[in-house]
Amino acid sequence: MGKASKLNIRRIVIAALVLYIVLLLGPIAGFDIPNIAAAIQANPLQLVQFLIIGLANGAIIAIIGLGYTMVYGIIELVNFAHGDVYMIGVFTSLTVLSLTGTLDTDSPGKIILGLILALVIAIAVGAGLNATVERVAYRRLRNSSRLAALISAIGVSFILENTGLIWAAQSWLVPSFGTTGGASQKVFPDLLGKIMAAYGLDVNLLANTGIALRFTIKDLMVMVLAGAMMLALRLFVQNTKMGKAMRATAQNRDAAKMLGIDIDWVISTTFLIGGGLAGAAGLMAGLYNNTAWWFMGFRAGLQSFTAAVLGGIGNITGAMLGGILIGLLASFSDGYLNARWTNAWVFATLVLILLFRPSGLLGEQVGEKA
Amino acid sequence: MLELTDVHTYYGNIHALKGISLKVDDGEIVTLIGSNGAGKTTTLRTIQGLLRPRSGSIKLDDLELHKLPSHQVAAKGIAQSPEGRMIFPRMSVLENLEMGAYARTDKDGIQQDLERVFGLFPRLKERIKQKGGTLSGGEQQMLAMGRALMARPRILLLDEPSMGLSPILVDLIFDTIVAINKEGTTILLVEQNALMALSIAHRGYVIQTGEIILTDNAAKLQENEMVQKSYLGVE
Ligand SMILES: Nc1ncnc2c1ncn2[C@@H]1O[C@H](COP(=O)(O)OP(=O)(O)O)[C@@H](O)[C@H]1O
Numbered sequence: 112m113g114k115a116s117k118l119n120i121r122r123i124v125i126a127a128l129v130l131y132i133v134l135l136l137g138p139i140a141g142f143d144i145p146n147i148a149a150a151i152q153a154n155p156l157q158l159v160q161f162l163i164i165g166l167a168n169g170a171i172i173a174i175i176g177l178g179y180t181m182v183y184g185i186i187e188l189v190n191f192a193h194g195d196v197y198m199i200g201v202f203t204s205l206t207v208l209s210l211t212g213t214l215d216t217d218s219p220g221k222i223i224l225g226l227i228l229a230l231v232i233a234i235a236v237g238a239g240l241n242a243t244v245e246r247v248a249y250r251r252l253r254n255s256s257r258l259a260a261l262i263s264a265i266g267v268s269f270i271l272e273n274t275g276l277i278w279a280a281q282s283w284l285v286p287s288f289g290t291t292g293g294a295s296q297k298v299f300p301d302l303l304g305k306i307m308a309a310y311g312l313d314v315n316l317l318a319n320t321g322i323a324l325r326f327t328i329k330d331l332m333v334m335v336l337a338g339a340m341m342l343a344l345r346l347f348v349q350n351t352k353m354g355k356a357m358r359a360t361a362q363n364r365d366a367a368k369m370l371g372i373d374i375d376w377v378i379s380t381t382f383l384i385g386g387g388l389a390g391a392a393g394l395m396a397g398l399y400n401n402t403a404w405w406f407m408g409f410r411a412g413l414q415s416f417t418a419a420v421l422g423g424i425g426n427i428t429g430a431m432l433g434g435i436l437i438g439l440l441a442s443f444s445d446g447y448l449n450a451r452w453t454n455a456w457v458f459a460t461l462v463l464i465l466l467f468r469p470s471g472l473l474g475e476q477v478g479e480k481a
Numbered sequence: 482m483l484e485l486t487d488v489h490t491y492y493g494n495i496h497a498l499k500g501i502s503l504k505v506d507d508g509e510i511v512t513l514i515g516s517n518g519a520g521k522t523t524t525l526r527t528i529q530g531l532l533r534p535r536s537g538s539i540k541l542d543d544l545e546l547h548k549l550p551s552h553q554v555a556a557k558g559i560a561q562s563p564e565g566r567m568i569f570p571r572m573s574v575l576e577n578l579e580m581g582a583y584a585r586t587d588k589d590g591i592q593q594d595l596e597r598v599f600g601l602f603p604r605l606k607e608r609i610k611q612k613g614g615t616l617s618g619g620e621q622q623m624l625a626m627g628r629a630l631m632a633r634p635r636i637l638l639l640d641e642p643s644m645g646l647s648p649i650l651v652d653l654i655f656d657t658i659v660a661i662n663k664e665g666t667t668i669l670l671v672e673q674n675a676l677m678a679l680s681i682a683h684r685g686y687v688i689q690t691g692e693i694i695l696t697d698n699a700a701k702l703q704e705n706e707m708v709q710k711s712y713l714g715v716e
């Protein structure tokens with residue numbers, strides 16, 4: 112029996128197991144098709160509602176996923192700390208908004224200014240943090256086994272999570288953190304709602320249209336910002352000299368060196384960009400979900416990494432596509448199945464892709480390494 | 482122009498180059514021949530700065546190349562068509578060639594050199610938009626050489642450009658090497674195909690297990706009994 116067919120049998124057995132578990136646990140997880148069908152029939156518009164929520168969440172997932180995919184593309188490392196850089200982005204934004212008095216003011220102009228400042232600082236902190244992590248924790252291990260770098264990444268993740276835990280207890284920075292300690296979920300105030308209210312408008316842009324749907328200013332903000340960032344990144348990678356150097360380094364590091372590309376600088380830039388995107392995603396997610404939590408990087412990391420793998424790890428367009436698909440999956444699971452099981456579905460997706468199409472939807476099948 | 486003096490290179494504990502000394506003068510084609518595993522590729526990678534010699538020196542005129550990080554070596558005029566070609570599989574032919582000029586800023590000169598490469602290899606022009614990974618072996622070899630030429634190097638390092646190619650393509654590649662040299666580019670050619678290499682080179686070095694065991698002008702090497710036996714298949 113050939114090696115390939117043995118591998119296939121193993122895959123089928125594992126897939127059957129996954130399917131069995133899903134069917135067994137399905138009803139507990141809310142996977143009850145007649146029930147879901149009835150819910151959709153009773154309120155078809157709700158489907159559109161979950162679509163909107165899924166797209167907005169997917170946009171955030173996609174932006175975080177870009178950081179995974181770019182780093183993996185260039186040094187084949189799953190940067191386990193990436194989700195936590197995003198979490199630090201949330202806390203950075205919240206702290207900037209608090210220290211600038213943005214959380215206390217009712218003036219829409221001041222709030223907008225504060226948000227712009229928070230965005231800039233969250234991007235800078237995310238970028239700087241991610242590049243520092245690379246310099247300190249990964250660079251020396253670049254020629255070691257991949258496992259070594261991976262373990263280092265998990266260590267960094269723990270450090271960042273604990274930083275978040277301590278940060279969330281500092282109520283002198285953000286008074287609303289209160290005195291309950293760092294472990295509890297904190298509120299990220301709904302500043303976009305406040306701006307709308309100052310102009311006498313509803314957060315829901317469809318409020319007075321007679322359509323029974325919520326499409327809020329927050330949905331719009333997330334989709335527009337995410338779209339703009341992805342477009343900018345694509346143009347950067349396709350057309351600039353640094354973007355081309357990044358692609359060259361990803362495709363053949365030795366050849367890139369021979370041509371005079373400083374790959375240390377290219378890799379640092381990749382971490383800078385990925386971290387900056389995670390920082391921006393932190394502010395966006397804070398404004399969107401209105402929570403901040405030291406452990407939020409974990410779920411975001413799991414979903415974004417899955418999105419990156421689903422789209423084809425290393426592929427920028429793939430991360431966007433994967434992000435949106437995972438966002439939709441999570442939204443429909445939250446809405447029609449059972450929110451407590453959403454992470455399990457995401458994980459099952461990850462396992463299935465790794466088994467059957469490790470190169471993802473848009474990944475290269477051949478000629479990956481020439 | 483390029484001079485290696487007593488270069489020792491290691492892979493961990495493996496002593497791959499045991500004191501290589503060789504030089505290449507302006508305008509020459511010099512060939513480095515030797516059997517598989519002799520240390521030819523290691524020599525070129527050491528010159529390029531991808532491997533750091535543990536001792537010895539590599540000089541380009543008065544410049545000490547072995548002290549520079551690899552990405553600065555290219556800018557000093559050293560370009561290479563490496564073993565295995567190493568083209569960028571998901572970049573177009575044009576992008577691959579443009580990457581060759583990465584260290585340059587003279588736009589007009591780059592455009593001229595692009596035309597020159599297309600003149601040498603019309604096939605590449607036909608496939609200008611195709612992804613590097615979809616080219617045939619011969620085309621990839623042309624692309625690797627073209628990409629190296631796009632750096633307008635002072636010295637071009639070629640690592641087994643004939644490997645895996647049909648005899649017709651080998652002839653084409655070697656004719657092109659001669660043409661490139663006539664246009665003024667100095668060449669260090671690494672080959673297992675000693676017969677072809679010696680037929681176009683001015684001088685040659687024979688390398689065996691990390692040491693230069695023989696050097697002479699190409700015609701003399703072709704007549705050398707040891708070379709004939711070991712590398713030219715003459716009994
Ligand atoms: N990456 C490597 N790690 C360890 N040893 C190597 C490596 N590359 C080459 N070698 C060893 O160095 C010696 C010279 O190899 P190489 O320069 O590739 O020879 P050639 O190009 O002449 O065929 C060989 O003995 C080879 O096994």
Ligand SMILES: [Mg+2]
Nearest residue numbers: 521522523564
């Ligand atoms: Mg070799």
